[in-house]
Amino acid sequence: MQVLIERKKFILYSDDEARQEKYLSILACLIFASSSIIHLFNSIVRYIIPNTYKLDTLFLYCILFYIAFCALKLIFKRNNYSGLFLLLAISILCLLSVICFPFDVELVQNIFIEVLTALPWFFVAFAVRDFNLLKRYLRISAYIVLCCTIFQMLLFGDIFTTSYSQAMGYTFLPVCLILLDSVFEKIKILDLICFLIAAVLLLAMGARGPLGALAVYFCISKWKGFIAFIFICLISILFVVFYDEILMLLRQIFVELGLSTRVVDALLEHRLLLDATRKKQYLYVLELIKQNPFGYGVGYDRILICQYMEGLYSAELAYGWYSHNIILD
DSSP states (O other): OEEEEETTEEEEEOHHHHHHHHHHHHHHHHHHHHHHHHHHHHHHHHHHSSOOTTHHHHHHHHHHHHHHHHHHHHHHHHHTTHHHHHHHHHHHHHHHHHHHSOOOHHHHHHHHHHHHHHHHHHHHHHHOOOHHHHHHHHHHHHHHHHHHHHHHHHHTOOSOSSSOOHHHHHHHHHHHHHHHHHHHHSOOHHHHHHHHHHHHHHHHTOOHHHHHHHHHHHHHSOOOOHHHHHHHHHHHHHHHHTHHHHHHHHHHHHHHHTOOOHHHHHHHTTOTTOOHHHHHHHHHHHHHHHHOTTOOOTTHHHHHHHHHHHSSOOHHHHTTOOTTHHHHO
16 A cells, blocks of 8 residues: 555555556656657667568557556546546537637648547546656656657657757657756756756757747746856856857757757847747737637637738648747747
8 A cells, every 4th residue: 555645635545556656657758758769769670670561650559558558547537527528618619619700621620639639648647646756757758758869869860850840849848847847956967967958959959939938937947056046147158158159069060960950040140039920920910819809719710820821721731820829929
């Protein structure tokens, strides 16, 4: 038997339930860790065996399903229909939106499918009770993702296929947040070094949104220890004094490693926060809000933005234009 503090009460758990809790925490960590693990594993296997008929991916998914199966009983026990209520609420809102606003069938279907895909992870997160265990596993997962990314970059060099990757940026963002939180809680040299490496890699993903999220978290977190403050001040002074030199060195390293220089170029040219395309989008969104403060229904704002920015519309193109950027920025 194990004792766990749940909602400020001491709860007695059986060994079987404690074991399920471990599987549940692992499953929660796989939300952000699975893609990096699968990518590296498949790259290694397919380097040795060119045609695997996707059996390597199937093998990893079997492990994932086994972990999910081991935690399934706990997930059902602790959700108490909350997930079903959420799904029902989302379905009703989508139905009302379709009745009251113009809509595109394909776009609404795609949005609803995305929600259904995310919903199981809501069940997983809602079922977690042992947050100390989860935090420990999150830290381990952050190191795994960091190692997988570095090995993928050094051995295969295909972190992403385009000039930059939003998906990779937001996949790697939790690694930086977890390591930074660990540093704030208790300064350890290994965590600090790994966080700095992770932050540089996040910069190399080329997406500005994750960097902004990291900056916000950095500013609102409670700092632990005067040493951390002094260290950050020294790093900031060095960066200010050798601004161009540091960025040029980073750019050269990124080019040699085949990483994105999008953010570094924007910093060098002092245009990181300047984006004519987004400015045009934001002005149009503000105008849309003035015209109809109550909104345009599920996904229809994307249709309007897509038509305005692209001069044409398709459900696929509409995914790229999203008005919530006005809030994030």
